[in-house]
Amino acid sequence: xxxxxxxxxxxxxxxxxxxxxxxxxxxxxxxxxxxxxxxxxxxxxxxxxxxxxxxxxxxxxxxxxxxxxxxxxxxxxxxxxxxxxxxxxxxxxxxxxxxxxxxxxxxxxxxxxxxxxxxxxxxxxxxxxxxxxxxxxxxxxxxxxxxxxxxxxxxxxxxxxxxxxxxxxxxxxxxxxxxxxxxxxxxxxxxxxxxxxxxxxxxxxxxxxxxxxxxxxxxxxxxxxxxx
Amino acid sequence: xxxxxxxxxxxxxxxxxxxxxxxxxxxxxxxxxxxxxxxxxxxxxxxxxxxxxxxxxxxxxxxxxxxxxxxxxxxxxxxxxxxxxxxxxxxxxxxxxxxxxxxxxxxxxxxxxxxxxxxxxxxxxxxxxxxxxxxxxxxxxxxxxxxxxxxxxxxxxxxxxxxxxxxxxxxxxxxxxxxxxxxxxxxxxxxxxxxxxxxxxxxxxxxxxxxxxxxxxxxxxxxxxxxxxxxxxxxxxxxxxxxxxxxxxxxxxxxxxxxxxxxxxxxxxxxxxxxxxxxxxxxxxxxxxxxxxxxxxxxxxxxxxxxxxxxxxxxxxxxxxxxxxxxxxxxxxxxxxxxxxxxxxxxxxxxxxxxxxxxxxxxxxxxxxxxxxxxxxxxxxxxxxxxxxxxxxxxxxxxxxxxxxxxxxx
Numbered sequence: 001x002x003x004x005x006x007x008x009x010x011x012x013x014x015x016x017x018x019x020x021x022x023x024x025x026x027x028x029x030x031x032x033x034x035x036x037x038x039x040x041x042x043x044x045x046x047x048x049x050x051x052x053x054x055x056x057x058x059x060x061x062x063x064x065x066x067x068x069x070x071x072x073x074x075x076x077x078x079x080x081x082x083x084x085x086x087x088x089x090x091x092x093x094x095x096x097x098x099x100x101x102x103x104x105x106x107x108x109x110x111x112x113x114x115x116x117x118x119x120x121x122x123x124x125x126x127x128x129x130x131x132x133x134x135x136x137x138x139x140x141x142x143x144x145x146x147x148x149x150x151x152x153x154x155x156x157x158x159x160x161x162x163x164x165x166x167x168x169x170x171x172x173x174x175x176x177x178x179x180x181x182x183x184x185x186x187x188x189x190x191x192x193x194x195x196x197x198x199x200x201x202x203x204x205x206x207x208x209x210x211x212x213x214x215x216x217x218x219x220x221x222x223x224x225x226x227x228x
Numbered sequence: 229x230x231x232x233x234x235x236x237x238x239x240x241x242x243x244x245x246x247x248x249x250x251x252x253x254x255x256x257x258x259x260x261x262x263x264x265x266x267x268x269x270x271x272x273x274x275x276x277x278x279x280x281x282x283x284x285x286x287x288x289x290x291x292x293x294x295x296x297x298x299x300x301x302x303x304x305x306x307x308x309x310x311x312x313x314x315x316x317x318x319x320x321x322x323x324x325x326x327x328x329x330x331x332x333x334x335x336x337x338x339x340x341x342x343x344x345x346x347x348x349x350x351x352x353x354x355x356x357x358x359x360x361x362x363x364x365x366x367x368x369x370x371x372x373x374x375x376x377x378x379x380x381x382x383x384x385x386x387x388x389x390x391x392x393x394x395x396x397x398x399x400x401x402x403x404x405x406x407x408x409x410x411x412x413x414x415x416x417x418x419x420x421x422x423x424x425x426x427x428x429x430x431x432x433x434x435x436x437x438x439x440x441x442x443x444x445x446x447x448x449x450x451x452x453x454x455x456x457x458x459x460x461x462x463x464x465x466x467x468x469x470x471x472x473x474x475x476x477x478x479x480x481x482x483x484x485x486x487x488x489x490x491x492x493x494x495x496x497x498x499x500x501x502x503x504x505x506x507x508x509x510x511x512x513x514x515x516x517x518x519x520x521x522x523x524x525x526x527x528x529x530x531x532x533x534x535x536x537x538x539x540x541x542x543x544x545x546x547x548x549x550x551x552x553x554x555x556x557x558x559x560x561x562x563x564x565x566x567x568x569x570x571x572x573x574x575x576x577x578x579x580x581x582x583x584x585x586x587x588x589x590x591x592x593x594x595x596x597x598x599x600x601x602x603x604x605x606x607x608x609x610x611x612x613x614x615x616x617x618x619x620x621x622x623x624x625x626x627x628x629x630x631x632x633x634x635x636x637x638x
Contacts, residue, residue, distance in 0.1 A: 222517070225524045
């Protein structure tokens, strides 16, 4: 009878306890300048998420791409997949926005800790795509969206304003699981990203100088070939 | 005589060992560098080769990697990277690079009959920082260069079946040696033949036959295994390649702007079909110079210099130009170098200017790529300057080239 009580009561208590203690902060910073950036994500959890799997869905605009192979090689603590095959060489205007699924702790479940606190820091190499040139040149600007944090636990999570969505269970299989979104606070918002672009006003001078140089070189070489 | 040969062999073996050791040390350094520096030492393509090798081991196609545009043989060669250690691909590239020096040594010995010059030319490759850095970054261009030098060696020995086979292998590995087909074909000849024309005709047929059969066999075999993706990635992509991202090419910024110029503007600039005119304007200078070089240097003893000039012109007028492409002509430079007479001052001026302009270009490109400054127009100016420096160097070589130093090949 005592055992039976455990089976009924424990999941209930677990749900209640989780609800009470959820306090999560997520902060992102984009390091470096130019076309090759590092997106650092810092997640601090004060929540009983023991035995839960954690997933970050990061939506990226078409202005950038990530190379999953590169991430898998460089990061020891995460697994990554994207919702589509990315063309790593396409320009921004010929690309689509995409979602990256980052499996924290290499998709291993969260281990028990007495304070129910855990911290995850990971870095994604993010590459800015070439953008369309414009009249006057200068820079084009874009923004990166805010990430979403999900958990998949052995027992149901009951959290305020959380939603349940179907997302890939892990980084490699086609299997889909139910993930519960976790509410979090974000201390800072990423500033807009600037990318240098070509100047369409340069087209005519570049056109003339390029072909003039090429053909002048041809004449010089032919002259030296046959003049001796 | 035996002692002399042994001494000569041990000399090249000694320098090759040092050359290999230097390369291996740099391969080890590259691992440390990549961990701590913002600008990676390792070539981006090295990772692509490794991922392709991973696919091959998993019984998948190397062409599942979107950026893999090489022969499947390269992916096979890189499998130790995945199975044993990620540095091994660089070691393999380094071994080929050192073997290239050995081939240079044999070629110079054949054409100049001078052991000292042969060793100096091999050293020029073995201790040259550019090929050392390029191969230890994980680039594989020295592999196809080995096959080009082997083809040249057999061609100079008038063994045309073998030169055809080896040139075809190099074309399979890296498409660009196709530009050497015409210089090779034109120079098929016999030195001492009563019926020269007849022999020449037979030689050309032997060379062309073995070239076509080998290339068709390799292409057919890999088409059978990997299908159209192989043809598309390793052949068609290179023919139609257009890279709008900044590189050393003269045409780099123009291609970037051209891709976005409204039709109304481009129509005002050209008389014929805009796309056709754009392509013709870019292709014609290279073709004209290739033909002029082949016509000028149309005998066997000129072949090493002819190949160098062809490669040089092809590279400086290519739509895409990165530092790995320098290997295409650099590997041919030591083979004819004893027939170039230049003062030390002139050599220093050539090397200094060539490196100086590149450094200027790299600085402008660094500011764009890693610091985010808008330096497109400065990069374009540096590319123009680099092109003229290259033209000046080529003209200097042409004006000082003296084939009289080339001995009769036995």
